[in-house]
Amino acid sequence: MSHQLGRVVSVILQRYFGENVQKVGDDLFTYGSKPIALLVKSTGLSRIKVVESLRTLLKYDLAMFEPTPNEVIADYRLIPENVLLMIRYPRYLLQIKTKYGSEAEILIEELLQKACSTATVLLVSIAVKYKDDKEKNMTIVKLKDIFISLITAGYIQQASVAELKEGSEIPTLVPVATITPEIDVRAVIKIMNSGNLAESSDNVYWKVNYDRFHQDIRDEIMIKAITRRIDENAGELLRHMLQHMYLTSPAWAAESTLVPAVELREACLRAAADKPLLNQYFDQYLKVLEESGCGTVRADAGGRGYSVRGAGAARGCLLALLEGLVTERLGYKAARIFRIILDKKYIEEDDVQKNAMLPNKECKELSYKLLEEHFISLQPMRKTASAGGMNKAVYLFHINLHDVAHTVQDMCYKALGNVLRRASHERAAHARLLDKQRRVRSIVHGMRLRAEPQQNIDDVEETLTPSELAVLQGVEKRLKQLSAAELEIDKNLFILKWYFMYTH
Amino acid sequence: MAGRGRGRGGSGLSLTTEQIQALGVTRGDNAPPTLVPPPLFPKLEKKPLPLICDAATDYMLIVKDQFIEYLHESPAFVKVKTETDGVERYSDKYKMLALDAKQNKLLDCVWVNMPTELRPQAKRPRTVPRKRKLDDPEEIAKRLQTLEKKETLETDEAIDGKKKELNNENVDEEEELEDEHEQEYELDDGTDYANNYFDNGEDYEEEDDNLDDGPVY
Incomplete structure (x- = not known):
């Protein structure tokens, strides 16, 4: 719960839900949990605004509540992790689009927008939205099939169900196991035609299962890493291994149960047409994967089975991330020192100089810079039998990965906060121009639909002067860059979160 | 460390002269004292690598903007009461109309999953008189x-x-x-x-602008 995290959460809430929600979110972040009355007092907002903000936060699962001891009012608490996930939504959508096609993406997008919805409402609202779209051809039957397949694949799960205790006014949300539903298509179509959503008796609510998406992202990172490190065939081998792993082990296990080599070979044989080399040099690939896969894969003693080590992979990715970060911040020479220290675990300063092959002074300066930015730490070792009164001690450079990861996480939060703030500043500074552009666009769009003569359209478009257009272009470019940076930072945050899963 | 006086740094945060010397900083190495405050935006020593903007990133950006736009249009975006500067404008009327249209919409939530106090037309929770x-x-x-x-x-x-x-x-x-x-x-x-005098502090110093709340006693 760092200060930087609070800052990021605050700007994200402002960007997505406006200032009121931001105020309420800030207050909840600072004070932990609070009932409405106190929120009204400390935020200075009217009660109705606080209630609306809390509704928004609860709807999007960004906050939770628990009854106060008197069971009449509730204490609310922010969930900062979930606020951070909002940045990742576009990644989920892209992922599902590449894997299941654009219909699935539309489904997930609608569900993310609604946060929590019954199957009937979801299907009907999508079908109504794309009724006129001949290209996509969204029928309820098709949508239903995709919906069911997404549930089976685990991307959509059943939302928690409220249970009301006797004499209490605060429900408790109890998570339930997901059961694949039977959706009566005829009933859904009937509701769609009547246009009255209230008719449906469907009361099973669904929401997106972020964890499943994270598994996919994790797999993708691992396979990509191996592909880059070794080659495509090794990546393919790891993919097979992961597929087998999911059958027997929990998805986030630090070390999976053994995947028999025989099964892997069979899987590779089946895919032999695509990757003949993998089939041919199967044993060699397994060996290489184990030896230079950064601890991703481990073989058992006899070589009969292989296990995927999530923890090892996370550590490998973290190291790569740190090296990249040090290189970008302090240059490749500093990165070399960083690697040496990492390699030797504990090392004296003189030895660093010898190993890094750098001039004395430069090496010193860089290692102190590393120390200053908390990439490395200093471990004093007192010599016990010291002659004379002087305390002779040895100072060893050392890297405590867990601490460094925390430092980097804070850096990421800070950078993310800065990026978001800069973007909102940019938007505020050019609010009038952006607004004008939007209006001109909507007018032109309307005119095109009405098929008005080209000259009129040009006239409207010319209300934006060339100088304004130039400014707008600049702003758009900067905003785009900032948004892209957001996504990149989020990638790093994902790796860090993944690493923290295994170390405490 | 403060209580132990100086010169006994040991495991503390500050180092003694010998320790600093052992680290390789000699007496002469000290930098001259700085007289001006550091610049607000110091020059970057290393230029960051360029961001990779491929088609996938572009797509994600578009999706993200759409999502945020949706949220801004939806009642989930809690409007701030805008203060007018006293100048009446022609566009005000339309802005107000758009605002009113939004205000009347209610966020579509699963009300069963919410505490009673957040539900629409919810009565302010009163303390239930204890059964005597x-x-x-x-x-x-x-x-x-x-x-x-x-x-x-x-x-x-x-x-x-x-x-x-x-x-x-x-x-x-x-x-x-x-x-x-x-x-x-x-x-x-x-x-x-x-007697049950419990007061949860709900009604303390609060302007009552929620008309749905029913009569105030």
Whole structure:
């Protein structure tokens, strides 16, 4: 719960839900949990605004509540992790689009927008939205099939169900196991035609299962890493291994149960047409994967089975991330020192100089810079039998990965906060121009639909002067860059979160 | 470390001269004192690598903007009361219309999953009066009997009148329930701590602008 995290959460809430929600979110972040009355007092907002903000936060699962001891009012608490996930939504959508096609993406997008919805409402609202779209051809039957397949694949799960205790006014949300539903298509179509959503008796609510998406992202990172490190065939081998792993082990296990080599070979044989080399040099690939896969894969003693080590992979990715970060911040020479220290675990300063092959002074300066930015730490070792009164001690450079990861996480939060703030500043500074552009666009769009003569359209478009257009272009470019940076930072945050899963 | 004086840094945060020397900083190495504050935006020593903007990133950016736009249009975006600068504008009317249209929309939530106080048309939670023991006629009868027994043990003269009264009550307790309450409190613990004065602080210093809240007492 760092200060930087609070800052990021605050700007994200402002960007997505406006200032009121931001105020309420800030207050909840600072004070932990609070009932409405106190929120009204400390935020200075009217009660109705606080209630609306809390509704928004609860709807999007960004906050939770628990009854106060008197069971009449509730204490609310922010969930900062979930606020951070909002940045990742576009990644989920892209992922599902590449894997299941654009219909699935539309489904997930609608569900993310609604946060929590019954199957009937979801299907009907999508079908109504794309009724006129001949290209996509969204029928309820098709949508239903995709919906069911997404549930089976685990991307959509059943939302928690409220249970009301006797004499209490605060429900408790109890998570339930997901059961694949039977959706009566005829009933859904009937509701769609009547246009009255209230008719449906469907009361099973669904929401997106972020964890499943994270598994996919994790797999993708691992396979990509191996592909880059070794080659495509090794990546393919790891993919097979992961597929087998999911059958027997929990998805986030630090070390999976053994995947028999025989099964892997069979899987590779089946895919032999695509990757003949993998089939041919199967044993060699397994060996290489184990030896230079950064601890991703481990073989058992006899070589009969292989296990995927999530923890090892996370550590490998973290190291790569740190090296990249040090290189970008302090240059490749500093990165070399960083690697040496990492390699030797504990090392004296003189030895660093010898190993890094750098001039004395430069090496010193860089290692102190590393120390200053908390990439490395200093471990004093007192010599016990010291002659004379002087305390002779040895100072060893050392890297405590867990601490460094925390430092980097804070850096990421800070950078993310800065990026978001800069973007909102940019938007505020050019609010009038952006607004004008939007209006001109909507007018032109309307005119095109009405098929008005080209000259009129040009006239409207010319209300934006060339100088304004130039400014707008600049702003758009900067905003785009900032948004892209957001996504990149989020990638790093994902790796860090993944690493923290295994170390405490 | 403060209590130990200087020169005994040891495991502390500050280092002694010898330790600093051991680290390789000699006396002459000290930088001259800086007289000007550091610049607000120091020059970057290393230029960051360019961001990779491929088609996938572009797509994600578009999706993200769409999502945010959706949220801004939806009632989830809680509007701030905008202060007018006193200048009437032609566009004000339309802005107000758009605003009103949004205000009337209600966020579409699963109300069952929300605390009662957040639901629309929710009554301000009032403290439920605690059920008193004596609401139950059987309890009253029992209580009276025990009192009766107690009184019979006391001296006869003083009780006579009271006994009759209590018996009467036993017969038609409905009528004199009110009376009974007072008496019971006196007998029970004699203070008014038993009353339920709980106030959850909801109504303290609060402007009541929620018209749906029903009557305020």
